[in-house]
Amino acid sequence: MARSKSSAGWLKEHFDDHFVNKAKQEGWRSRAVYKLQEIDDKDKLFKPGMCVVDLGAAPGGWSQWTTHKLGAKGEVFALDILPVEPFAGVTFIQGDFREDDVYNQLLESLDGREVDVVMSDMAPNMSGNKAVDIPRAMYLVELCVDLADQVLKKNGDLLMKVFQGEGYNELIQSLRDKYQKVITRKPDASRARSKEIYLLARGKK
Numbered sequence: 001m002a003r004s005k006s007s008a009g010w011l012k013e014h015f016d017d018h019f020v021n022k023a024k025q026e027g028w029r030s031r032a033v034y035k036l037q038e039i040d041d042k043d044k045l046f047k048p049g050m051c052v053v054d055l056g057a058a059p060g061g062w063s064q065w066t067t068h069k070l071g072a073k074g075e076v077f078a079l080d081i082l083p084v085e086p087f088a089g090v091t092f093i094q095g096d097f098r099e100d101d102v103y104n105q106l107l108e109s110l111d112g113r114e115v116d117v118v119m120s121d122m123a124p125n126m127s128g129n130k131a132v133d134i135p136r137a138m139y140l141v142e143l144c145v146d147l148a149d150q151v152l153k154k155n156g157d158l159l160m161k162v163f164q165g166e167g168y169n170e171l172i173q174s175l176r177d178k179y180q181k182v183i184t185r186k187p188d189a190s191r192a193r194s195k196e197i198y199l200l201a202r203g204k205k
Contacts, residue, residue, distance in 0.1 A: 030059050030060070032061045032062060032121055033061035033064060033065050034187065034188070035121075035187040035190055035198070036061070036062045036065050036066075036119070036121075036187075037065055038185075038187040038188060039159065039185050039187060039198060039200065040065070040069065042185070043183070043185075043200060043202075045117055045119075045157060045159065046066060046069035046070055046074075046117065047069075047070075047116075048069075048070055048071040048073060048074060049070065049071065049073040049074050050070050050074050050075075050116040050117060051074070051075045051077075051113050051114065051115050051116055052066050052070065052074070052075070052076050052077070052115065052117045052118075052119065053076075053077045053079075053106070053110075053115050053117070053118045053119070053147070053151065054066065054076055054077070054078040054079070054090075054119055054120075054121075055078075055079050055097060055118070055119065055121070055122050055147075056079075056080055056097075056121045056122030056123070056140075056161075057078035057080045057084055057092070057121075058080035058082035058083070058084050059082075059085075060078070060085065060087070060090075062119065063076050063078045063084070063087075063090045063092075064087070066119075067087070067088070067089035067090060070089065072089075074089060075089065075091070075113070076089055076090045077090075077091045077106065077110060077115075078090050078091070078092045079092070079093045079094075079095065079097055079106055080092075080094065081094070081095065081096050081097070082094070091109055093105055093106055093109060097122065097140070097143060098139070098140070098143065103143075103147070106147075107150070107151070113151075114151070114152075114153035114156075115148075115151045115152050115153060115156060116153060116156050117152075117158075117159065118144065118147060118148040118151065118152055118156070118157075118159070119158075119159040119160070120140070120141075120144045120159070120160045120161060121161050122140045123137055123140070123161055123163075123196070124136035124137055124140065130165060133163070134163055134165035134166055134167070135166065135167070137162070137165075138162075138163075138165075138166070138167045138168075138171070141160055141171060142171075144158070144160050145158070145160075145174070145175070148201075149178070152204050153204070154204055154205070155203050155204060156203075156204045157200065157201065157202050157203070157204075158175075158179070158199075158200070158201040158204070159198060159199070159201075160198065160199050160201075161196050161197075161198055162196070162197060162199050163195050163196055163197075164197065171199075172199075175199065175201045178201070178204060178205055179201035179203055179204055180202060180205065181201075181203060182199060182202075183199070183200040183201075184198070185197065185198040185199075185200060
């Protein structure tokens, strides 16, 4: 079956993408690693020995960068609905974060550890219909905030992909109530046409 023009265009954009090619050359699992790398370079997220939760981890680029920064004594707990090929320093849980049993499996894996950073690159499958997509995306964000409320240590940080739309201003206000500072980031590796931005909530109160 012939590819549609739009999917052929996406494939051309993907394979011509500077960050896709760079990730292949440097051995990273995805171009998304450069989004996290830029935020980390700017905001100094990670230190050796930290405990980090990585939500929406597949194919593993963010976990890869994080283990590289945390060193042998650091721990990453990664979760995704898709499989991730395991590697050292990462405990991986496959499942849907929206399901209670998967959420609880993550909590059990943490086994009472205080988490330094909760990060999420999760997004729903986008339909192109804002009225459907934004609430779905915001629900995932709310679940991330709830998890951070539960596991993040005092002064810990929360980094999340978000899409501006209904509920965004309320989210910002809620984060300001819980954290010392809320920063917006749009990394160079985030495609210009993408509506995604990253919210970094620093210093849990």
